Amino acid sequence: MVPISASVFFLRPLASLGRWGQWGGRQVQAVLRLGGAVLRNLPHAEPAAIWQQARDLGNRSMFFVVVVMAFVGAIMVVQASMQAQRIVGDLSIIGPGFMQLLVREFAPTIVALMIAARYGAGVAAALGAMQVTEQVDALRLCSAEPISYLVVPRVLGGLTSMPAIVVVGGAVAFVSGGLAGHFGFGIGWTSYFRTGFVVPSDVAIGFCKAAAFGVAVPLVSSWAGLSARGGARGVGQATTRAVIGSSVAVLFLDLVFGAAGYVAQRW
Amino acid sequence: MWSLLYALGQTGLAVAADAGGMAMVLGRTLQRLGPPRGDSRELVRALKRYGEESLPIVALTAAFTGMIMVVQGATYVQQYGVYNLVGRYTGFTTFREVGPMLIGLMFSGRVGAHHTSELATMRMTEELDALRVLAIDVYETLILPRILAMVVGMAALVVFGDLIAIGAGAVCARLMLQVEYAQFFQALLEHLGPMDFLIGVQKGLAYGLVIGVVSTHYGLNAKGGSAGVGRAVNAQVVASAVALFWVDYLMTSVVR
Numbered sequence: 001m002v003p004i005s006a007s008v009f010f011l012r013p014l015a016s017l018g019r020w021g022q023w024g025g026r027q028v029q030a031v032l033r034l035g036g037a038v039l040r041n042l043p044h045a046e047p048a049a050i051w052q053q054a055r056d057l058g059n060r061s062m063f064f065v066v067v068v069m070a071f072v073g074a075i076m077v078v079q080a081s082m083q084a085q086r087i088v089g090d091l092s093i094i095g096p097g098f099m100q101l102l103v104r105e106f107a108p109t110i111v112a113l114m115i116a117a118r119y120g121a122g123v124a125a126a127l128g129a130m131q132v133t134e135q136v137d138a139l140r141l142c143s144a145e146p147i148s149y150l151v152v153p154r155v156l157g158g159l160t161s162m163p164a165i166v167v168v169g170g171a172v173a174f175v176s177g178g179l180a181g182h183f184g185f186g187i188g189w190t191s192y193f194r195t196g197f198v199v200p201s202d203v204a205i206g207f208c209k210a211a212a213f214g215v216a217v218p219l220v221s222s223w224a225g226l227s228a229r230g231g232a233r234g235v236g237q238a239t240t241r242a243v244i245g246s247s248v249a250v251l252f253l254d255l256v257f258g259a260a261g262y263v264a265q266r267w
Numbered sequence: 268m269w270s271l272l273y274a275l276g277q278t279g280l281a282v283a284a285d286a287g288g289m290a291m292v293l294g295r296t297l298q299r300l301g302p303p304r305g306d307s308r309e310l311v312r313a314l315k316r317y318g319e320e321s322l323p324i325v326a327l328t329a330a331f332t333g334m335i336m337v338v339q340g341a342t343y344v345q346q347y348g349v350y351n352l353v354g355r356y357t358g359f360t361t362f363r364e365v366g367p368m369l370i371g372l373m374f375s376g377r378v379g380a381h382h383t384s385e386l387a388t389m390r391m392t393e394e395l396d397a398l399r400v401l402a403i404d405v406y407e408t409l410i411l412p413r414i415l416a417m418v419v420g421m422a423a424l425v426v427f428g429d430l431i432a433i434g435a436g437a438v439c440a441r442l443m444l445q446v447e448y449a450q451f452f453q454a455l456l457e458h459l460g461p462m463d464f465l466i467g468v469q470k471g472l473a474y475g476l477v478i479g480v481v482s483t484h485y486g487l488n489a490k491g492g493s494a495g496v497g498r499a500v501n502a503q504v505v506a507s508a509v510a511l512f513w514v515d516y517l518m519t520s521v522v523r
Contacts, residue, residue, distance in 0.1 A: 020323050063278070064505055071512035075519050079364060105339050113372060117504040121380075125497025184520070232391065232496050236384030239500045243376035244324060251331040251369075258338040262443070265342060 027245070034147070034223045038155050041148035045156055049149075053157025057119045057218070058165045065169045068114050072106065073098075073173030074180035081185040091185055095192030098177055103198050103206045104261070107170030109254050112213035114169075115162065116246035120221035123154060124242030127225025128235040136226065146226075154218040162214025163207060205261040212253050220246040285506065289484045292410075296480070299404075299411045310412035317378045317413070318420030322427065328373045329366065329428035333436030336360050341443055353446050354454030357436040362429055362459070362467045368515060370428045371474035374421055375507035379482035382413060383503040386486025387496045395487075414479035421475030422468050429467060466518075473514055481507045 080094055127150060130136050139146045181187035221242040228238035299305060336357045344353055386409075389395050398405050433455070440446040482503050489499035 064509065067509055068512050071509075071516045075364070075512070075516050078519050083359070101339070105335075114508060117372070117376065117508050118501070121497075121501040121504050125494070125501055129494050129497060232388055232492075233384070235497050236380070236388070236500055239384070239497055239504075240377055240380040243380060243504055244373065247373060247376060248324070248327060248331075251328065251335065255331055255335050255338060258335060259443070262338060262341050266345075 030227070031220055031223045031245075031249075034151065034226075035219055037147045038152055038219065041145060041152050042156075044145070044148040045152045049153035050156045050160065053153045053218075054161035055157075056122075057115060057158055057214075058161030061115055061118050061165060062168065064118055065111055065114055065165055066172050069107075069111065069169040069173040070176040072110055073102075073175070073177035076101075076106070076173075077177035077181045078184060081181060081187070085185070091181070091187050092191040093197075094181060094187060095178065096194045096197040099174055099195050100197040100202055102170045102173055104202045105206075105254075105258070107173065108166050108206055108209040108213060109250060111166045111169040112162065112210070112217060112250045113247055115165070115213075116217045116221070116250060117243055119158075120217050120224075120242045120246045121239045123218060123221040124225040124228070124238045125235055127222055128228030128238035131226055131228045131238075132231055132234050151219070151222045151226075154222055155215055158214040158218040159211060160214070162217070163210040166206070166210040201261070201265055205257060209254060209257045212257065213250050216249045216253055217246040220249050285484065288488060289480050292483045292487070293480050295406055296411055296414055296483075299406050304404075304407050305411040305415070306408045307412070309408060310416055313413045313416035314420060317381075317416050318423055321374060321377055321420070321424060324373055324377060325370055325424045325428050326431050328369050329432040330435040332365055332369050332428075333357065333361055333432030333434070334439040336365065336432075337436045337439040337443065344444060350444060350446050351450060351454055353440045353444060354437070354451040355458040357440070357451075358433060358455040358459050359463060361432045361436065362463045364515070364519075366429050366432050367425050367467045367470040367474060368511065370424055370471070371421065371478065371511050372508060374417075374424065374474070375478045375482070375511065376504060378417060378420070379478040379503055379507050380500045382417075382479075382482040383486040383489075384496050384500050386483065387489030387499040390487065390489055391492060391496065410483050414476065414483065417479040418472055418475035421478070422471040425468055425471030429464065470515065470518060473518065474511055477510045477514055478507050481510055 077094060077098060080098065081091055084091055084094060127136075130150075136146050136150070139149060178187075178189070178192045181192055182189065224238045224242035224245055227241075228234045337353065340353065340356055344350060386395075395405060398408075437448055437451045440451050441448060485499045485503040485506065489495045491498075
């Protein structure tokens, strides 16, 4: 017989881990099913609606992304310069190295996390409010397919404008990092503003990441909005789920693309 | 031209109004601290709901963080053959910057959003006014305990998250770069002091306070029905992210 203590300290955490796993699996399944429905409805997309959503995701997040990425650039260059001063004392590779890391990793990921917070929460709030006031069912009654009307434009708009805003965010971070490096550590302009470290495969990885995030964030947020239940409280919960869900999706895809890029570069 | 100037001015005014509102929230909360007047049962409840129940999502985020750090450095490690530095840079970046920041963003998405939407719903349904009529101070009964819970919970989650991130990073380094666990942790312990870890925890405390103040401000000032709840939550997530990066910048350039 298993002693009580073992069951408390070992089996219970294991059981709750399994429950979380099952729960997470169901959520992923639901998102993927929505993705399949989006693929089936792709031919019915309206260009005007796509541009509207691309504008909503990109142009209207511009101020927010610029402010955040300016801080990110300055923080990273300050940290890296402190480390470089302590170890090698050579600050000339900070600029090009930071550029490479930005292109490959930080610009797509941090911008996508910010878009998940601003645009994803907005999508979930809008679709969630439509869902709990039965407007989505009304669409279905008018024989308008809600997915092709509500979700497809958001996904395609995200795919269009996410790479663009990633480029803007990366550029802002690089410039603000240059300012921080110049005035904080005396890094020369010409030694900072170099792009020599960036190779085509870095750009390819960065672009693939941005495109994947551009699909994932609207998809997860739409799923969160459409599965909202029960009044104002349900809309609030949907917003939370959209932010958390799309952030986790971004981190997961980042890991997958990072590992794939590493393997591809080795061969 | 003039419309751009007008828009800039409008943005500036809105930012100033929000900053002032947050300062008021912070001041009123601190005022309740001396002598401490707060609902201790609400504190325990909030600690459980905000701290303990955020553990799964924080563990998942932290595991991704550790692995991403190793994966990102893998190319350089192979290029220069510095397999003995993997533990060092993974620990440094995770402890000091990326761990607290990503955990903070998740915390604001889950806990801050929850707090905002609850306060906003209470305001819409005039529960806050009812409390005022009953002479019950909403800062003592709800806000102070919850902000305290956010500060403590966030710091504790950073401690847990750092450990999980390092564990996941070590596994990833073993699988991808064939760095032995012993070598990974030796590099970590040799080059990093307790300060590297504590700076992260200190950031966790600050982020918890920031998220608490920002989410309270947007919850108390929500307007306009159930769509207003959604808008308040959205504004809270955005403002928290900006505030977190701003505080991070301040702490990075001050504590160096």
